[in-house]
Amino acid sequence: MAYSDKARAAFNSEIDAIKEKGLYKEKRFISSPQDAEILVEFPEGAEKKRVLNFCANNYLGLSSHPDVVAAAHRGLDERGYGMSSVRFICGTQDIHRELQNKVSKFLGMESTLLFPSCMDANSGVFEAILSPQDVIIADRLIHASLVDGIRLCSAEYDTFKHMDMKHLENKLILHQDKRNRLVVTDGVFSMDGDLAPLDEMCALCDKYDAMILVDESHASGFIGKTGRGTHEHFGVIDKVDIITTTFGKGLGGASGGCVSGRRELVELCRQKARPYLFSNSMAPCIVAASITVIDLVSSSTERRDKLERNTERFRKGITEAGLCIREGETPIVPVMLFNAKLANDMSRDMYAEGIYVIGFFFPVVPAGAARIRVQLSAAHEFHHIDKCVEAFRKVGEKYGILGLDKNGIIAKYGM
Amino acid sequence: MAEMKDVILQYVIGEYVDEDDEQDVGYDTPLISSGLVDSFSMVSLKVFLEKKYSIKLPDDEATPEAFDTVTSICRLVKKHQG
Numbered sequence: 346m347a348y349s350d351k352a353r354a355a356f357n358s359e360i361d362a363i364k365e366k367g368l369y370k371e372k373r374f375i376s377s378p379q380d381a382e383i384l385v386e387f388p389e390g391a392e393k394k395r396v397l398n399f400c401a402n403n404y405l406g407l408s409s410h411p412d413v414v415a416a417a418h419r420g421l422d423e424r425g426y427g428m429s430s431v432r433f434i435c436g437t438q439d440i441h442r443e444l445q446n447k448v449s450k451f452l453g454m455e456s457t458l459l460f461p462s463c464m465d466a467n468s469g470v471f472e473a474i475l476s477p478q479d480v481i482i483a484d485r486l487i488h489a490s491l492v493d494g495i496r497l498c499s500a501e502y503d504t505f506k507h508m509d510m511k512h513l514e515n516k517l518i519l520h521q522d523k524r525n526r527l528v529v530t531d532g533v534f535s536m537d538g539d540l541a542p543l544d545e546m547c548a549l550c551d552k553y554d555a556m557i558l559v560d561e562s563h564a565s566g567f568i569g570k571t572g573r574g575t576h577e578h579f580g581v582i583d584k585v586d587i588i589t590t591t592f593g594k595g596l597g598g599a600s601g602g603c604v605s606g607r608r609e610l611v612e613l614c615r616q617k618a619r620p621y622l623f624s625n626s627m628a629p630c631i632v633a634a635s636i637t638v639i640d641l642v643s644s645s646t647e648r649r650d651k652l653e654r655n656t657e658r659f660r661k662g663i664t665e666a667g668l669c670i671r672e673g674e675t676p677i678v679p680v681m682l683f684n685a686k687l688a689n690d691m692s693r694d695m696y697a698e699g700i701y702v703i704g705f706f707f708p709v710v711p712a713g714a715a716r717i718r719v720q721l722s723a724a725h726e727f728h729h730i731d732k733c734v735e736a737f738r739k740v741g742e743k744y745g746i747l748g749l750d751k752n753g754i755i756a757k758y759g760m
Numbered sequence: 761m762a763e764m765k766d767v768i769l770q771y772v773i774g775e776y777v778d779e780d781d782e783q784d785v786g787y788d789t790p791l792i793s794s795g796l797v798d799s800f801s802m803v804s805l806k807v808f809l810e811k812k813y814s815i816k817l818p819d820d821e822a823t824p825e826a827f828d829t830v831t832s833i834c835r836l837v838k839k840h841q842g
Contacts, residue, residue, distance in 0.1 A: 713795075
């Protein structure tokens with residue numbers, strides 16, 4: 346047998362090392378549709394418990410929306426289950442084209458190409474459009490999938506301090522000798538919930554002849570007055586060259602992603618992006634449901650407006666309760682605890698209070714920046730939010746951190 | 761060597777330490793293993809060294825271990841300066 350005892354022992358010792366570092370990801374099973382309230386089995390084998398979900402990317406509450414579910418059923422009935430093909434062989438239906446056109450219109454871009462996921466879009470876009478004579482200049486806190494895509498690309502790359510415009514400008518000056526410069530950022534950063542200053546970034550790109558790519562996965566559908574995204578929020582819809590985004594978060598929550606932007610860049614992705622060329626098409630039922638999602642968010646701001654009200658209520662409530670949060674305006678609210686064990690312990694106590702939230706610590710976030718990340722949804726009602734705030738107040742009191750700032754929490758628990 | 765160490769140390773502080781960060785960084789402060797510099801942003805240091813000292817650092821030598829302290833970075837640069 347090729348899988349020897351020695352090999353098994355070596356892999357087990359690697360798993361043990363992950364556990365010893367406190368980085369082991371435990372299994373949690375959900376036996377209900379994704380929603381504000383879910384039925385969870387945790388730890389594995391425990392009795393199922395109904396809890397409020399404050400850690401999903403279900404920003405617009407569309408994961409189980411009846412219109413979206415009905416559209417998925419229609420797609421299944423009318424276009425079948427799977428395509429059994431990549432897009433360019435025999436995997437493109439009329440509804441794939443329809444979704445691409447609707448996304449282009451919604452995002453204000455020239456053209457769009459669907460990918461099996463945004464992770465795939467980010468993996469493929471850079472190598473498709475750049476060459477060794479080019480340079481990528483990326484914010485240091487961009488999403489891991491962008492990092493992977495950049496590493497797969499033959500272009501040189503460099504980084505700038507998180508949202509530091511002076512540092513970005515220095516890097517743009519440094520790389521004026523390159524053929525093309527591509528600045529890369531998240532629109533909304535997934536761990537801190539902060540918004541990239543796209544107005545300033547686009548101005549710098551204009552000044553130093555650079556293109557800009559923005560990952561809008563945590564923004565599409567709800568950031569900006571009509572939910573178009575961070576580029577709408579900052580009034581630079583026509584200045585952004587490439588957007589990558591997902592249908593796996595606010596826009597329905599199933600899966601699928603896209604590259605949307607300048608026509609030639611999208612066309613190069615169609616010709617060269619490996620995840621597009623070598624991975625299956627988005628399933629018809631997800632495409633059909635995503636079309637309905639885009640129709641919903643294009644025709645009404647009701648859900649993003651509700652999300653905005655929910656976000657304001659939570660941010661106000663949690664601050665008044667005495668927890669330390671990262672200031673901001675997005676539905677991603679990091680409750681800062683700085684110490685990894687404290688974040689882990691508090692998230693377990695929150696679960697006992699009926700609130701499902703997760704602690705994040707190094708290497709997912711920088712060392713000494715452990716937190717519980719709370720994500721609001723349009724599926725939440727005010728009474729859900731008030732219960733979450735009250736649970737944080739109770740658990741925060743137990744650990745004696747109410748009213749403490751960063752220095753106070755670190756003095757008590759270390760980093 | 762001392763001058764190179766200072767040049768690289770000043771670059772590391774300017775490039776990776778935030779102004780409000782009170783952390784002291786010296787010649788032998790772990791950069792990568794401490795989490796001060798992550799493996800993604802480490803590339804900025806490589807770009808700087810290659811431009812500043814007119815060298816090419818092969819990827820298999822520009823490792824997190826080799827870049828972990830200013831002292832070890834100096835050793836690597838010296839080696840490639842010939």
